[in-house]
Amino acid sequence: MKTKDYIARRQVLKQHIRTGIIVLCGNISVPRNYAGNPYAFRQDSTFLYYTGIDIPHSYLIIDCDKDEEILFGDDPGIDDQIWSGMQKSMRLIANISGIHKVLPVSDLKNSIFQFIKNRQKIHYLPPYPHERQIYLSELLNITVSEVLKNYSVEFIQAVVHQRSIKSEQEINEIEHVLTEVTRPMHLKALEMAHPGIYEYEIVAEMNKILKEHDLDYAYSPICSVHGEILHNESHRNKLNKEQLLLIDAGAEGTLHYASDITRTFPVGGRFTIRQKEIYDLVLSVEQNTIKKITPGTRYLDLHKDASIQIAKGLTELDLMKGDPEEAVKEGAHALFFPHGLGHMMGLDVHDMEDLGENFVGYDKNTLRSNQFGTAYLRLARSLQTGFVLTVEPGIYFIPTLIDLWRSEKKYENYINYPKIETYKNFGGIRIEDNVLVESKGCRILGSPIPKLRTEIENLMSVRE
Numbered sequence: 001m002k003t004k005d006y007i008a009r010r011q012v013l014k015q016h017i018r019t020g021i022i023v024l025c026g027n028i029s030v031p032r033n034y035a036g037n038p039y040a041f042r043q044d045s046t047f048l049y050y051t052g053i054d055i056p057h058s059y060l061i062i063d064c065d066k067d068e069e070i071l072f073g074d075d076p077g078i079d080d081q082i083w084s085g086m087q088k089s090m091r092l093i094a095n096i097s098g099i100h101k102v103l104p105v106s107d108l109k110n111s112i113f114q115f116i117k118n119r120q121k122i123h124y125l126p127p128y129p130h131e132r133q134i135y136l137s138e139l140l141n142i143t144v145s146e147v148l149k150n151y152s153v154e155f156i157q158a159v160v161h162q163r164s165i166k167s168e169q170e171i172n173e174i175e176h177v178l179t180e181v182t183r184p185m186h187l188k189a190l191e192m193a194h195p196g197i198y199e200y201e202i203v204a205e206m207n208k209i210l211k212e213h214d215l216d217y218a219y220s221p222i223c224s225v226h227g228e229i230l231h232n233e234s235h236r237n238k239l240n241k242e243q244l245l246l247i248d249a250g251a252e253g254t255l256h257y258a259s260d261i262t263r264t265f266p267v268g269g270r271f272t273i274r275q276k277e278i279y280d281l282v283l284s285v286e287q288n289t290i291k292k293i294t295p296g297t298r299y300l301d302l303h304k305d306a307s308i309q310i311a312k313g314l315t316e317l318d319l320m321k322g323d324p325e326e327a328v329k330e331g332a333h334a335l336f337f338p339h340g341l342g343h344m345m346g347l348d349v350h351d352m353e354d355l356g357e358n359f360v361g362y363d364k365n366t367l368r369s370n371q372f373g374t375a376y377l378r379l380a381r382s383l384q385t386g387f388v389l390t391v392e393p394g395i396y397f398i399p400t401l402i403d404l405w406r407s408e409k410k411y412e413n414y415i416n417y418p419k420i421e422t423y424k425n426f427g428g429i430r431i432e433d434n435v436l437v438e439s440k441g442c443r444i445l446g447s448p449i450p451k452l453r454t455e456i457e458n459l460m461s462v463r464e
Contacts, residue, residue, distance in 0.1 A: 178446025227428030334373025
């Protein structure tokens with residue numbers, strides 16, 4: 001990004017807010033077990049979006065009434081330079097963002113006090129780190145519970161309005177990391193998905209690809225033969241023939257834009273008959289959904305349509321029964337598909353989720369459902385040109401959920417429990433791509449990553 005891009009973003013933000021004081025907090029360095037041993041630093045995404053400044057302990061105040069911007073941060077001292085090497089001054093860092101006034105962090109509290117004294121409205125976003133909650137409490141001289149209640153909805157809406165629509169450069173950043181890093185990671189996983197390999201060995205090779213690009217994951221990777229555990233972060237299992245290996249992993253680029261891809265491979269290179277049936281169903285749902293993505297379409301409607309496709313397919317396989325549309329209306333499909341169809345993606349893999357899913361994924365015409373499964377939708381609103389989102393249908397056989405629903409005789413009119421019992425060691429299948437909503441449809445971002453069943457089997461046989 002260029003200096004003019006950050007200036008323009010802040011100008012749009014000021015036009016949305018119009019009056020009052022905008023307080024943007026960067027993240028701080030957080031110790032793992034003592035101050036000199038911190039976790040890897042990751043800047044707050046909204047702070048990055050408006051400033052591009054990627055160092056800890058930085059704060060930005062925008063005075064909309066005076067059209068003034070002040071960056072608060074401390075120049076590195078001699079101790080910092082001894083332990084961490086030469087670093088830029090805050091004034092040089094501010095120039096990158098096009099900010100002309102720089103003050104030390106110690107001046108921030110007094111500046112906030114003056115704004116409060118002048119009865120200017122203070123706009124801040126919901127503070128997700130506990131450290132920021134406490135710091136805002138001290139700055140604003142209110143309790144932490146008040147901090148958590150008094151954030152600016154107007155500010156949230158302005159940020160969501162801007163960050164939801166991706167610029168050409170943002171799209172290029174996402175595509176670059178998808179093609180150059182995330183794709184090779186998944187190809188390496190495909191190559192290694194053979195009996196006798198441990199999940200952690202595959203993760204280690206994906207890590208190697210990341211580090212060769214001096215990058216890290218956008219989120220904790222899932223690499224598991226237990227794909228039915230939706231956010232399974234354990235990597236300790238040995239791969240056995242006729243298991244399925246689910247890989248959900250994406251790299252974060254140099255400017256911190258995310259990628260998020262899921263593929264499911266047959267351990268040993270060949271899908272069993274049952275695996276073929278479920279895999280082809282999930283792939284068909286994913287491909288059909290992508291064809292239907294257009295501006296103005298509600299993602300909730302696409303989720304319902306995908307759910308009906310899954311219910312129809314499972315009815316043909318005798319795992320469900322009755323009318324598929326009625327089954328979905330009642331919520332019976334969620335035994336197999338308990339999550340949403342996808343989510344927004346950008347500087348965060350679940351973009352802007354820290355601001356609240358209801359602000360990001362819903363709108364005034366789309367309210368959150370309270371039905372199991374559908375209630376988990378992160379994205380349900382009408383789509384717009386410029387949105388980047390994931391499409392990730394899946395089918396899972398979750399033993400504990402199957403046992404619970406069967407004991408409750410839940411949806412017996414729609415679910416063939418006796419046959420499902422024979423699938424309880426199946427695992428799960430998810431297929432996920434990242435797409436850009438365009439004026440007349442959408443396109444999948446990045447170079448293609450194999451997902452056709454025959455393509456996967458052919459590649460795996462070549463690499464045996």
